[in-house]
Amino acid sequence: MPEVLPKWLQQHIRRDHVIFLLDNWDRLTADERIEIAQWIAEVDQIGPDVFWTVAASAEGTGPLVEVGFVPVEILPPTNNAVLERVHLGWQTLFEKEPSATDDICRAKLEEALHAGAPLWELHLRTILYFETGDLPDRPIDVMDRLLKVHLSTVDLGRGYDAVVVQAREIAGRVLAAAAAQMKRDCRPLSLADLKELIEAQLLP
CATH class of the missing domain: 1.10.287 (Helix Hairpins)
Structure with missing residues (x-):
């Protein structure tokens, strides 16, 4: 099975550290899961540093476990300890000193959490805060402002x-x-x- 991979990908697997992130495992049939799990095991033998993460529900992971996967359950954020870790983690990465507005950021994160915000949204809110100081209420505004911050533009010269x-x-x-x-x-x-x-x- 590994021979069906593009040559450029085979080269990376053989010589580099490679991380595969696979989603939609739940959409496979039982037979497809067995086949894909065996295929993963074969690809894993090509290179010395191949790592896999497969997103799946609690059921249907048996074929993965049989080829060496370790199941890990990711729990949703449900308490302020998670919010504090998110805030402190990004504060450290951005090398930001504690600020008087940090408590406002934490309060916004807590509001979002109680409103049902997923973990990725909490991360995006925190990133935007440390990059710009903005604390929008709506998730769409958070993503819109992040896009404006990170979407690069081409210098076309004067007049453009x-x-x-x-x-x-x-x-x-x-x-x-x-x-x-x-x-x-x-x-x-x-x-x-x-x-x-x-x-x-x-x-x-």
């Missing part, structure tokens, strides 16, 4: 500032629409999907 700003806004809307569609449809987007999203954002 308006074009650059417009392109950046369009790119942000396309990314947001793509994320929403992938979440709704539970599948990756095709090139045709992306083309349709981009064309929908362009002016006639």
